[in-house]
Amino acid sequence: MNKMLKCDLHVHTNYSFDTNVDMETLARRAVEIGLDAVCFTDHIDINSHRNTFKEFPFEQRLREFERVRKQFEGKVLLLQGYEMGEPHLHPKETEFLRSLHPDMIIGSVHDAPALDGIADRRKYERAYDRIVRDMVQWGDFDVLGHVDVLRKWHDDYVEDEDFVKETLRLCAQRGKVPEVNTSSMRRAGTPPMPAVDAIAYYVQCGGKYVTLNSDSHTADQLAEFYDVTLPTLPKGAKLCYFVQGKIVSC
Numbered sequence: 001m002n003k004m005l006k007c008d009l010h011v012h013t014n015y016s017f018d019t020n021v022d023m024e025t026l027a028r029r030a031v032e033i034g035l036d037a038v039c040f041t042d043h044i045d046i047n048s049h050r051n052t053f054k055e056f057p058f059e060q061r062l063r064e065f066e067r068v069r070k071q072f073e074g075k076v077l078l079l080q081g082y083e084m085g086e087p088h089l090h091p092k093e094t095e096f097l098r099s100l101h102p103d104m105i106i107g108s109v110h111d112a113p114a115l116d117g118i119a120d121r122r123k124y125e126r127a128y129d130r131i132v133r134d135m136v137q138w139g140d141f142d143v144l145g146h147v148d149v150l151r152k153w154h155d156d157y158v159e160d161e162d163f164v165k166e167t168l169r170l171c172a173q174r175g176k177v178p179e180v181n182t183s184s185m186r187r188a189g190t191p192p193m194p195a196v197d198a199i200a201y202y203v204q205c206g207g208k209y210v211t212l213n214s215d216s217h218t219a220d221q222l223a224e225f226y227d228v229t230l231p232t233l234p235k236g237a238k239l240c241y242f243v244q245g246k247i248v249s250c
C-alpha cells in the first residue's frame with residue numbers, strides 16, 4: 001500500500017490581510033517538516049468591516065505562486081486556492097474566483113450583514129449557524145471551513161450539536177468536503193473544528209472525504225497538531241486534496 005500523503009490545505013500567506021509570511025518561506029517549512037502538499041488559501045472577505053476582494057492583486061499572487069511552485073517542484077506539491085467568506089452571499093465574486101481556476105475554494109463564514117449589531121451571544125451564535133447552513137445549501141465552494149469557529153473566537157460559546165451534525169449531513173448530501181481545522185487546538189484541551197465525533201456522523205451519513213487543515217497564519221503553525229489528531233479520525237473518513245477543483249485521495 002502507498003504511504004498516505006500528508007497535506008495542509010488551509011494556509012494563509014502575506015496576501016491575506018492578517019498574515020505576514022510569504023509563500024517561499026511556507027514552502028521551505030513544508031519541506032522541512034515533511035509535508036507532501038500545501039494549498040495557499042488567502043482570505044477573500046466582503047462584509048461591513050472589510051472588502052479584500054476589491055483591490056486584491058490576483059495576477060501578482062498567481063505569478064508569485066507559479067514561481068514558487070516551480071522552485072519547489074518535486075519537493076512539495078504546491079496548490080493555490082482561496083478562503084472565500086460567505087460565497088453564497090457573493091456569487092459574482094465567487095464566480096470570478098472560479099474563473100482563475102484555483103485548485104480549491106474553502107467556504108467559510110466570518111462575518112455578514114445579518115450578524116451586524118446582534119449583542120446577545122446566543123442569538124449571534126444561532127444567526128451565525130443559519131448563515132453556515134445557507135452557505136452549505138447554496139454556496140459554490142469545495143471545502144467547508146471551520147464549521148464551529150465561534151468556539152475559537154468566544155470563550156462562552158455554546159455549541160448547538162444538532163446544527164453541526166445537520167450541516168455535516170448536508171455536506172455529505174451535496175458532496176462538499178468538511179475540513180477538520182486544528183487551529184482551535186492552540187488552546188489546550190480544545191478539540192478541532194468540528195470535533196471528530198461530528199466527522200463520524202458525516203461518515204454515517206454517507207460522507208467520504210475530509211481534509212485535515214491547520215489554518216496557519218505563520219510558518220510554525222503549518223500542520224500543527226496533526227500527530228495528535230490524525231489517529232483520532234474515524235476509520236471511514238478518507239483524507240483528500242484538490243487539483244483544479246477535483247478530489248484526489250491522499
Ligand SMILES: [Zn+2]
Pocket residue numbers: 083108110145146
Ligand atoms: Zn476562516
Ligand SMILES: [Zn+2]
Pocket residue numbers: 010012083215
Ligand atoms: Zn483561514
